[in-house]
Amino acid sequence: MRAGWWKCIAASVPAALALGCATFPDAAETRASAEKIVSASFTAPSPQLLKRLEQDRAQRLCSKVEDAALTQEEAAEVIELARTSIQYPASGKLVGNWKIGEALAHDGAGDRIARGVLEKRKENGGLCQNCHALARGEINVGNVGPALTGFGTKRGNSPETAKYVYEKVYNSWLYFPCSNMPRLGANKHLTSDQITHLVAYLIDPQSPLNR
Amino acid sequence: MPTRPIRVAALAFACLCSAASSAQSPGEGLEIGRKMLVEDNPGELWLDRGKRLYHEKRGPKQASLEQCDFGLGPGKLAGAAARLPRYFADTDRVQDLESRLVTCMVRLQGFDQAALAKSAISAPLSDGSDIESLALYVTSRSNGMKMDPPLAHAKEREMYKMGEYLFHRRSGQTDFACVTCHGESGKRIRLQDLINMTEPAGIQGVVSSWPAYRGSHGVVRTMQWRLYDCFWQMRLPELTYLSDVSIALTTYLHRQGHGAVIEVPGFKR
Numbered sequence: 146m147r148a149g150w151w152k153c154i155a156a157s158v159p160a161a162l163a164l165g166c167a168t169f170p171d172a173a174e175t176r177a178s179a180e181k182i183v184s185a186s187f188t189a190p191s192p193q194l195l196k197r198l199e200q201d202r203a204q205r206l207c208s209k210v211e212d213a214a215l216t217q218e219e220a221a222e223v224i225e226l227a228r229t230s231i232q233y234p235a236s237g238k239l240v241g242n243w244k245i246g247e248a249l250a251h252d253g254a255g256d257r258i259a260r261g262v263l264e265k266r267k268e269n270g271g272l273c274q275n276c277h278a279l280a281r282g283e284i285n286v287g288n289v290g291p292a293l294t295g296f297g298t299k300r301g302n303s304p305e306t307a308k309y310v311y312e313k314v315y316n317s318w319l320y321f322p323c324s325n326m327p328r329l330g331a332n333k334h335l336t337s338d339q340i341t342h343l344v345a346y347l348i349d350p351q352s353p354l355n356r
Numbered sequence: 357m358p359t360r361p362i363r364v365a366a367l368a369f370a371c372l373c374s375a376a377s378s379a380q381s382p383g384e385g386l387e388i389g390r391k392m393l394v395e396d397n398p399g400e401l402w403l404d405r406g407k408r409l410y411h412e413k414r415g416p417k418q419a420s421l422e423q424c425d426f427g428l429g430p431g432k433l434a435g436a437a438a439r440l441p442r443y444f445a446d447t448d449r450v451q452d453l454e455s456r457l458v459t460c461m462v463r464l465q466g467f468d469q470a471a472l473a474k475s476a477i478s479a480p481l482s483d484g485s486d487i488e489s490l491a492l493y494v495t496s497r498s499n500g501m502k503m504d505p506p507l508a509h510a511k512e513r514e515m516y517k518m519g520e521y522l523f524h525r526r527s528g529q530t531d532f533a534c535v536t537c538h539g540e541s542g543k544r545i546r547l548q549d550l551i552n553m554t555e556p557a558g559i560q561g562v563v564s565s566w567p568a569y570r571g572s573h574g575v576v577r578t579m580q581w582r583l584y585d586c587f588w589q590m591r592l593p594e595l596t597y598l599s600d601v602s603i604a605l606t607t608y609l610h611r612q613g614h615g616a617v618i619e620v621p622g623f624k625r
Contacts, residue, residue: 167508169516175518176521178518179517179522179525182600182601182604186596186599187587188596194593197527197528197529197591197592198593204527204531208533210524211520258592258594260594274546275546286546287543287544287545288543289536327531332531
């Protein structure tokens, strides 16, 4: 069904009958009025935090209503924006410590706002477990993304794989424009250092993910 | 006041959950827990309290809510919630059940709007707020009826389209929109089932079941709370109670779920 039903709702709405078919504001009008109410409907402990409500260019392109598809040009733009967003660690070392990565991957906390207070921790959790199955036998895992169980066993731990995982976590839209996976590095949810530890957790043969 | 029996029920539920997680497949144990408690929904206690509050003379003006107009005329409750949100000429706004309730509590009973908004969402394991009980009672008067909010007024159509836009609008450090988590069937965030609100069965189950008794909080929760909580998960700023964004999303969801048969209190995890 999706959205089609309202295109002519005359049957159920007498006022619309008189008009023949009710008119809805178009996309541009809707966007303008909706953006206005967004800026008036939220509070935060500091004005800086209200900036989280603003969309960047890529988020805007990735916010299609209903089934509307991304055009080829738009997809290319999202990928280009992703490419230029990625920063590599100064050390050049993409593979960190899998033990730190393991804790991060299972940590879903940090940076939420409730009752006027920002949940501030030294570093945010990685959120991976919310969406991905991780080490074998873990039950409390989401399935929004594919299982990562045995990722390194299947994909190896070459420098190419390390680079792929680093970039995927830093900005997942480089490889899959508008994916449901957040751009965790580009959005500053995670630091470059944290991402190197996650890379290790995914590809190190010693990591519980690969045992 | 609903106190004792509820805590017991909440506890019983917590035990079921932890026992279940070590056993069968994820989700299955929760399902059993839900079924066992649905038959004896503690939300009924809030419903009784809401009914009493509705008829009681209260507030600075010592008036009841019996003359409140939820869209079908003063005092006409049967079926009113099934046709909300809708446009009200006297406030010149599209209002959902809770914002209309607050309008009446301010205008008829003389309560202070800011104070009402502040206490509307109660603390977990408390006795709940007056608004939570009242919203449940008024909605229950549409039990057995089909959700069918109007799109006759231009402002209702504008709200609907804004809600649709907002449902798909990605923002923040998680890049989430509502549709990220509620656009596919069979998905979970950790062990929590994500309802697919882009297909009729999913969205109808949602719009027919709020306000709902929430086992993990031991209180009745409303749609305003639910939306607030999803924005919290998205790591966005705090959604203001009764704000236009909350009304727009509710207008969109209720319209998408039209045809659903209302049955409250719902029962949630």
